[in-house]
Amino acid sequence: MAPLSSPQKTGKKRIRLKKSLKSLIEFRGGNQVDQTQFQSTTRKLYDGPAGAVLYLASKLSLHDPLVGRIIKTRRFDVTEFRSILDIGSGAGQILGHLLRETHPDARLVACDLSHQMLKRARSRMDSQRPNYLSADLTNLPFLDESFDCVTCGWVLEYVTDPRHGLSEIYRVLQPGGSLFLLATEDKFSGMLNSRTWKCRTYNRVELEQAFEDSGLPWKEQLWFTPIHQFLKLGGIIVEATKPTEPATTSIQSS
Template structure:
């Protein structure tokens, strides 16, 4: 298990240098546009030619096979889940691995902001098993506690405030359910990714705090390979679990109500 991050004092000079580099490279729309405009930009990007080459790009960057290795080797074990939501299904980069690695009777729901990306995913998967639905991460059209697992790959970058999306994930997750999430980190490679895919980046410590504030503490950090971990490449890959306290509180309330009656 990779150690979880702990807050550290940042070197002021290093921080100023990083901010200067970010201002030159990173996509500025993440800070200059409001949330609706930001998401509209993302939808147009993925509906168009960039979305059409996303699957090939994920292969060339090795993200697709490396995500598959994490699931296949059960570093994040999806075999135990029966209701799985893949948020930002894109071209099916995670969904394809879920089809292969999950229980054959597990329910798979793929959602994405882009209708065109869902069409591409459906065609590429060639399977009737997943359900496909256009949805906004900040307003998921599902009942509370509908899923025991949520996967979310490189989607949170299209939210100005990650807590808006994480709160929705918390809502649709069952107590004890797991979240497997990947996000672009504010390192040089992440800044280049931001410029290419018109998204923002995240500071690892700040993102961990956002998770904690929304009730989804990190259980484990993953890395694609030991080399990625040593060089701090590959972005932020985390596993989080919705605490079981929600069930315990409901049980306590039920006992209290029964006693009073």
């Protein structure tokens, strides 16, 4: 009888297979150009026909209603916030639900790299509540600690280093403020999505470390449904919290 492979060898084989699939399927542009070029490619993509069908695609893929379910059932409770920044809000997958579920007096700011996506969002939302402006995740035009909540759906995939985006989110969040973020995971379905939407994917463990490095520890990992959680599908969905200012400790002399 042939000896069984050790768990360590099996794990290494899986890692090599995953890397091989990733190199064949996943869009590699984000790793081969600098951030400025990546942004230019992204803006052209979403200004064009792909951006025009994004809202419909979010409905057909069930991303829009599933995000709405998380917010409506208060697994991520937006009712407590009074100043919310929605990053990458062009298709309205999160913004529409914020309009329905937040306090009527809550300030909503919707930003997107693509001017065309913002025009589509303004038309689709049909509301005067949000302020719309074009903005780059890695260089947000807001003062420090401007918001008590940031939502960011499928945007970090367009940043070559996630820390560059997360550090900006950290900066504009108030201490104790919350971040609700969704990102494409490096599973097979995520790799296909990467090829379609010209974005990168993230490894869950590595992304959690990037959050830690940026001062935004994960509070909770969320899933669309129990089935998504059981099958580990649906991408990376997390709530993170900016810590309150650490208490200063006095050094006592001996």
